[in-house]
Amino acid sequence: MVRTEAFFLSGDQGARFCVAYHPEARPCAAVLLIQAFAEEANKSRSNLAAVARACAEAGYLALIGDVGGTGDSEGDFAEARWAGWIDDLKRFAAWLVERSDGPLALIGLRQGALLASSALAEGLTADALLALAPVASGKLALTWFLRLAAAAELGENPGARLDTRALRASLDVGEPVEVAGYSLSAALATALEAATLEPSDSLRLGWVEIGTGETLSAAASRLLEKRATRGCADFSRLLPGPAFWQTQEIEMLPTLPALCVEFLGEALR
CATH class of the missing domain: 3.40.50.1820 (Alpha/Beta hydrolase fold, catalytic domain)
Structure with missing residues (x-):
């Protein structure tokens, strides 16, 4: 047992x-x-x-x-x-x-x-x-995760495009982004993207x-x-x-x- x-x-x-x-x-x-x-x-x-x-x-x-x-x-x-x-x-x-x-x-x-x-x-x-x-x-994993946030924005605004560039820009300057209720830090995003x-x-x-x-x-x-x-x-x-x-x-x-x-x-x- x-x-x-x-x-x-x-x-x-x-x-x-x-x-x-x-x-x-x-x-x-x-x-x-x-x-x-x-x-x-x-x-x-x-x-x-x-x-x-x-x-x-x-x-x-x-x-x-x-x-x-x-x-x-x-x-x-x-x-x-x-x-x-x-x-x-x-x-x-x-x-x-x-x-x-x-x-x-x-x-x-x-x-x-x-x-x-x-x-x-x-x-x-x-x-x-x-x-x-x-x-x-890891690069693909990060892209999919960021697309969740972009998709949420699309749901709120039918005219919005599924675009992760603004999220990536925030991460690039060290700012966290909110994705599906999770605050993703730039440090975690960078390490995830580099994983193989x-x-x-x-x-x-x-x-x-x-x-x-x-x-x-x-x-x-x-x-x-x-x-x-x-x-x-x-x-x-x-x-x-x-x-x-x-x-x-x-x-x-x-x-x-x-x-x-x-x-x-x-x-x-």
């Missing part, structure tokens, strides 16, 4: 809210689930919890943590920094490693995969990364795209093909289902947990 444990992980940067999913026996490995960005995190929390529970049922110790300024963790989103979030992932990973006998895998949803890749480049040690519906680059999803060849990579497409995106194909030429044996899947991180109502994707466990079984054996 899976046991859940909600707690605050203390540290120099403030307390971070976590939910751990414990398997019945001593865990054979550990899994850190990394959430999406801003409102997408709220929309997808139920699906990530379902994945974490399935991981625990398969014998893994799983953890979902709120990075600084998000969820129930201390701090304000306006003060959040990419480097601080990387430090949070390292703290979460250290907690898991202390309580598990085996390797560590990361599961990053959307921009969470970008954050995981940045953390790996900054010294976080893991054996595998599963990127779920990942945004291919390019994990080391020594890491087992999984790439899952969710939707109605019949083939992987061009960005995914290019990345996986380059890695294949270097001898990487990566995992890729197309998973039919709703883009639950952006649907108006909370939608579940029942096939997602089993797919994540399938990847872990291959990557951590």
Whole structure:
């Protein structure tokens, strides 16, 4: 039977809210689930919890943590920094490693995969990364986020154009911008835009795209093909289902947990 444990992980940067999913026996490995960005995190929390529970049922110790300024963790989103979030992932990973006998895998949803890749480049040690519906680059992630604000303006003014140039101009001079109720600092925007999803060849990579497409995106194909030429044996899947991180109502994707466990079984054996 899976046991859940909600707690605050203390540290120099403030307390971070976590939910751990414990398997019945001593865990054979550990899994850190990394959430999406801003409102997408709220929309997808139920699906990530379902994945974490399935991981625990398969014998893994799983953890979902709120990075600084998000969820129930201390701090304000306006003060959040990419480097601080990387430090949070390292703290979460250290907690898991202390309580598990085996390797560590990361599961990053959307921009969470970008954050995981940045953390790996900054010294976080893991054996595998599963990127779920990942945004291919930080530049694209920032553009999509800013377009939310532009779309909100369009809704208020039918004559307005969907234009993010004014928002980018504010960020360029160091001013925060308001997007969907979140105050995005120039520092966080700059770091997000510079992020890339390019994990080391020594890491087992999984790439899952969710939707109605019949083939992987061009960005995914290019990345996986380059890695294949270097001898990487990566995992890729197309998973039919709703883009639950952006649907108006909370939608579940029942096939997602089993797919994540399938990847872990291959990557951590």
